[in-house]
Amino acid sequence: MTSKVAQVLPGVYEIFLPLPMRPTIINVYLVDCGGGWALVDTGMNSPESIATLEDAFAQVGIRIEDLDVIVGTHHHIDHFGASGELRARSHATVYVHQLEAERADRMLMFGRMGPNDRPESRAFFESHGFPIDQFPAAGMRPAWMGTSMYNPVTHPDRHLRDGDTIEVGERSFEVVWTPGHAPGHCVLFLRKEKAMIVGDHLLPKITPHVGIYPETYGDPLGDFIDSQMKVQKFDVETVLPAHGGIYHDHRHRANQLIEHHRYREAEMLDLTRAKPQSAFEVSQQVFGNEERPIYHVMAATFETLAHLEHAHLNGRARKIERNGRILFQAA
Numbered sequence: 001m002t003s004k005v006a007q008v009l010p011g012v013y014e015i016f017l018p019l020p021m022r023p024t025i026i027n028v029y030l031v032d033c034g035g036g037w038a039l040v041d042t043g044m045n046s047p048e049s050i051a052t053l054e055d056a057f058a059q060v061g062i063r064i065e066d067l068d069v070i071v072g073t074h075h076h077i078d079h080f081g082a083s084g085e086l087r088a089r090s091h092a093t094v095y096v097h098q099l100e101a102e103r104a105d106r107m108l109m110f111g112r113m114g115p116n117d118r119p120e121s122r123a124f125f126e127s128h129g130f131p132i133d134q135f136p137a138a139g140m141r142p143a144w145m146g147t148s149m150y151n152p153v154t155h156p157d158r159h160l161r162d163g164d165t166i167e168v169g170e171r172s173f174e175v176v177w178t179p180g181h182a183p184g185h186c187v188l189f190l191r192k193e194k195a196m197i198v199g200d201h202l203l204p205k206i207t208p209h210v211g212i213y214p215e216t217y218g219d220p221l222g223d224f225i226d227s228q229m230k231v232q233k234f235d236v237e238t239v240l241p242a243h244g245g246i247y248h249d250h251r252h253r254a255n256q257l258i259e260h261h262r263y264r265e266a267e268m269l270d271l272t273r274a275k276p277q278s279a280f281e282v283s284q285q286v287f288g289n290e291e292r293p294i295y296h297v298m299a300a301t302f303e304t305l306a307h308l309e310h311a312h313l314n315g316r317a318r319k320i321e322r323n324g325r326i327l328f329q330a331a
């Protein structure tokens, strides 16, 4: 086998698909279920990614047309972007959480809109101190948006639901809803194999982005931390992440991620002790204010906002409205 596919557990194949952005590789998992084939996450719908997938399947000895089940951990392009194409070719049963199907649909809608078609989004940016006029509107959307590279299933055959078990052949995939990085993010637990396919929830080296956007509700960072507690209840020996290498101690990693966000929050709140600040102002001090692509500036701002909002909802920060701006200050 070439380096694009590796058998990581008996009948479980890890396939490395190319991405034109960072991280530059997504790992998807093809599972021989003994009487059926399941694919968890799809890569994006680029010619390179589809060709790599076809190649990897050929090495395993099957074709895309042979797939029976496709599961998306969440709606992001690298995870679910090729699901429409793969379903059309295989007629596989596609599973994704309802909240993710809705988001995939909305991403397609945004792709059909111009950058100036969403005034409410502009108001949201401004209220958090983001200097939107300094950036060209076209740069605010990723290059793939509105292209065929994002071809997700928006009407899945089945919704992933917390606690459900998907039976395929001799395998059982237990669905664990892990909101945070995305509101309907799910991981799959293979109890017999003591393995967990974790999507972006538990990455070994990087912390997944958790942000608040105009269409976000509630407390995604609080959800993310709760989801890190939740996965620790499972007895896992092999963690199969969507980016980075396979590893073993998922409880250790989950606790590291919780600690990382606790530290970040403390760091952010410290900055607001002398005077209240907007999410953008805080993010510039925490993540740096050197010139960066707008996409990174946005991610930093809205990840900061997720921390400040989480602190506010837990009584550790005050939220102040002043001249149309939303400011936060340590309580």
Ligand SMILES: [Zn+2]
Residues within 6 Å of the ligand: 074, 076, 079, 181, 200
């Ligand atoms: Zn993601």
